[in-house]
Amino acid sequence: MSKYLVVVESPTKAKSISKFLGKNYKVMSSMGHVRDLPKSKLGIDVEDNFKPHYITIRGKGELLKELKKNAKDAEKVLYAADPDREGEAIAWHLKQYLEGNKDGEDPNADALCRVEFNEITKDAVQKAVKQPRAIDINRVLAQQSRRELDRLAGYKLSPLLWKKVRKGLSAGRVQSVAVRLICEKQKEIDDFIPVEYWSLEGDFLHEQEEFQAKLLKVQDKKAEIANEEQMNEILKSLEGVSYQVISVQKKQKKKTPSPAFTTSSMLQEANQKLGYTSKRTMQLAQQLFEGVSIGSTAVGIITYMRTDSVRIAPVAQEEAREYVSEHYGKEYCPEQPRIFEKKGHIQNAHEAIRPTSVQRTPASMKQYLTQPQYRLYKLIWERFVASQMADAQVENTAYDIQAGECLFRANGTVVTFPGYMKLYKNDKKENVLPDIKEGELVTLKKLRPEQHFTQPPAAYTEASLTKTLEKLGIGRPSTYVTIIETIVSRGYVSRRDKTFHPTELGIVVNDLLMEYFPDILNVEFTARLEDELDKVEDGSESWQQVLADFYGPFSERLAKAEEAIGEIELKDEVSDVICENCGRHMVYKMGRYGRFLACPGYPECRNVKSVDKDGNVEEKVIEESDIICEKCGSRMVVKKGRYGKFLACPNYPECKNIKSIDEEIGVPCEKCGGQLVKKRGKRGKVFYGCQNYPDCQTVYWNLPVEQLCPECGRHMVEKTNKNGETTVYCENKECPGNVKKAAEGKRGRKQVSEE
Missing domain, CATH: 3.40.50.140 (Rossmann fold)
Known part of the structure; x- marks a missing residue:
């Protein structure tokens, strides 16, 4: 015991x-x-x-x-x-x-x-x-308050959306604010009117060294060239003039490293540099925190990944400083440990996200990690070590070149001491200018006029949306991923080219909530609620009062909305896809299993198409199998249904024969030595049986692993819950080993790392 x-x-x-x-x-x-x-x-x-x-x-x-x-x-x-x-x-x-x-x-x-x-x-x-x-009961009450706030808002708003818009819809307190931000950004983009403007850049030579300079001023005023006619006038004025450097400015500038990651900054950087979604990043970070097998020992290689603190433990600072001095030189280590100031209300008992040991370098850990894990760990390790390195020093040079009534400027940047940039490199390239003295003439090689049009605001990416939510005080480290995944899965927002855009459904629901529940979608109101929850946690606010202050006005607005709102007809979102059967533009619909394309000519035309998460048509590829249909003799094809892949006769509907696809899992049957295969029942439930069925009737309801139960001799099974947490146990109910406990079970199939 x-x-x-x-x-x-x-x-x-x-x-x-x-x-x-x-x-x-x-x-x-x-x-x-x-x-x-x-x-x-x-x-x-x-x-x-x-x-x-x-x-x-x-x-x-x-x-x-x-x-x-x-x-x-x-x-x-x-x-x-x-x-x-x-x-x-x-x-x-x-x-x-x-x-x-x-x-x-x-x-x-x-x-x-x-x-x-x-x-x-x-x-x-x-x-x-x-x-x-x-x-800490106050911390518990803060969590309970958030849960109740979300339940009160969602449970009361959702039935209203069912009655007025569409069945199955739901609204969330914080998620609805995120949808509002995306809707407002889309309106800015849609309302944007491009404006023409021109720029002028010149290629110059000085002692055979080429450099570039841009037109800065015309007649001592900022160069604002609206059209081609104005540009031609400027080009004409520059004919035959000399180009003289009238000013040389050189400034030394220090660049300070960023602090080690918070949850928000990690999500942003992983999205921008690695292309990972927020959900993917947090899954990988959880794996690195909970433990990676290094030889016979599992150890967490990063600190807790849900944090808004930039604090670093002194012992970790000292370890990083020693590493920097040893591997880069003492000049790369600042005289004092670098301490970053906290901003706003943060849980400063936590630390920033850092490696648990600087000695576990990315290179030494690569053999123990999948490629995605390695890339994220490398990002975390380098960001932390760089945060404890010396400032980078750069020299910014500016040459002003007079040409008649026009003034050109050439800008250059040279890194004089890399400091932390030796490790955590900046993507910007150096622009080295030739050494020119004030008063010297330079030779014009070519003038390059270029037409431009002003661009609309950029749509939100995962990185920029997370940054905005954090800046506005909406959500906390534990909620950023949930917010983003929820608004996409509910069909209020779609991803296109890694940017977020509201769907027709999202716009309709947002307009409804904006009119009748402005507080729910008010950014300041939502941020203030987050602050109230923080006060509940530190014991300075009553959790019941926070709920009462929210629920009173909310319930009054709910009653008024139920009376005032009529049934809303949702317009279909028209796509660019043409129905090959009747020539109409297909429209996006929301079904039980997500979005799809349908012909608006229904029921005369019943054409439908599957789409991916970005709304693009998923092209169907006919995959033939080696299995012959015993009913008509045709070679059966692989199809994909709601429960996964299956075999079907290509002569449907004349021949409706179908078969399940048995997938080997690399684990032998303990009774007959045959292979255990993955199967599906009539209702789609996955189970595992022997390939020699019906002669051998071995069956498992969870994934068998090679490890045998020491009590009964059956294979142990592996079960993963919705949080991605895995348990290995014996599922034989009559066996004393039928206890769901963590166990080491070598899976009988190769684990493929995801990139």
Whole structure:
């Protein structure tokens, strides 16, 4: 029997930290949240001071029973969920359940049972379990307040959208503000009227060295050339004139490195430099935080990735400074550790995102990481180390060249000392100018007039939207990804060429909410609510008062809107795709499984096309198989349905024969030695059976791995939950090993790294 039970929220995290603790500790995973508000009803008693009614999340009952059994056997339970509001809430809910407390009541509230660490390393974990604290109820209430605010807004607004716009729609408190920002940006783009203007650049020579200069002034006024006629007048005035350098300006400038990443800056940089979506970046960062297998040990190689702090622990600063001095030279290390100032309300107990050890260089870690993991780790490592390096020094040079009534300017930049840029390079190239003295003449080689038109504002990308949300105070490190993924999945926004654009549905819903619920979409109001939640966390604001201040005006507006709004007819969004059957422009529709293209000539023309996430037509490629249809003798083709790929006869509808595709998983059947294959039932449910069926009737309902259960001899199975957390266990209900626990199981198929 273990003396301590340590509960974390992730199996991967459990596997990593269990190796750092001795035999007196047993580590188990809760597989994320264990309790939540019910999906089928509001779950909040507004009349009873907004009291929440929590229920056990479906599918967590058996797991909680197992946790409770182990908790009774242990002398003490330690809750080691992530160091943020969500982690604090998970710890509190687990404690409430395992100790049998009613909601809101905890006679043992001051118990020192909460363990928190910012990195999953041996030293950090062992230190944390020796310094438990009480659960921070204010942090729990801040999480609960956000959850209730989102539930009140979404649960009340969604039925209104069902009745007035379309069934199945939903609205979110913060997500709706993001949609508004994108709608407003799109309106700016649509309303933009291009204006013509011209520029003039010259190629010059000085002692056979070529350089460029741009027209800056005409008759001592800023050069503003509106059309070709004005440009021709300027070109005529320059005929036969000499070009003399009348001013030489050289300025030394220092460039300071950026601080180590916050969540927001990491999402932006990974999007811009690596092309990763916010969701992809956070998935990879979670993997790097929870543990990477290095030989026989799993260790977290970055600190916690949900943070708005730029603070760095002194020991990490010193390690970085020593590395810089040793590998780049003492001149690259500033005299004092570099400390960045915090901005606004941040959880400064957290650190910025950094490697847990600078000695784990990207090159040394590459063999243990997938390519996407490596690229993100390299970005994090270099950003952190560069943040502790010396300033870069550059020399900016400007030559003013007089030519009649025109003044040209040449600008050049030279790096005189690279400093941090030696590691974290700037994408801008140097522009080196020849050495010219004031008063010298230069030779004109060629003048290059060019016509331009002013450009509309750029549509939001993931990077710029995240930056705007952060700047406006909307959302927090734990919510940026959810905001973006939600507005896309709900069909309010589409991605085109990596930029966001509102759909017709998004515009209609935004207009409706703007008219009747301006506070919900008000940027300042939403940011102020975020500040109120921060005050709840630090204990200076009542959570019930925050909810009451929101819900009172909101419920009044809701009642008025239900009476005033008539049913809204949603216009179809016309595409550029022509229906090959009847020649009409196809339109975008929203179906149960997302957007698709349909012919507006329905029901006379029933042509439909699948589209990708950016709204582009997914071209159908006919993939023939080696399987012969036993009904008509044709070679069957591979089709894709709602449950994945299957075999179908190409002579449909004359022949309607279909077959499932059996996919080998590389694991042998323990009964007959045949291969286990992936199959689908009639309703699409995946299961795994022997290829020798019906002679062998071995079946598994979760993915089998090569590892055999030591108790019953069947294959262990692997199950992944919606959070991407994986558990390996024996699914034989009659086996004593039927306990869902983290285990090392070598999968019987190659893991392919995603780029």
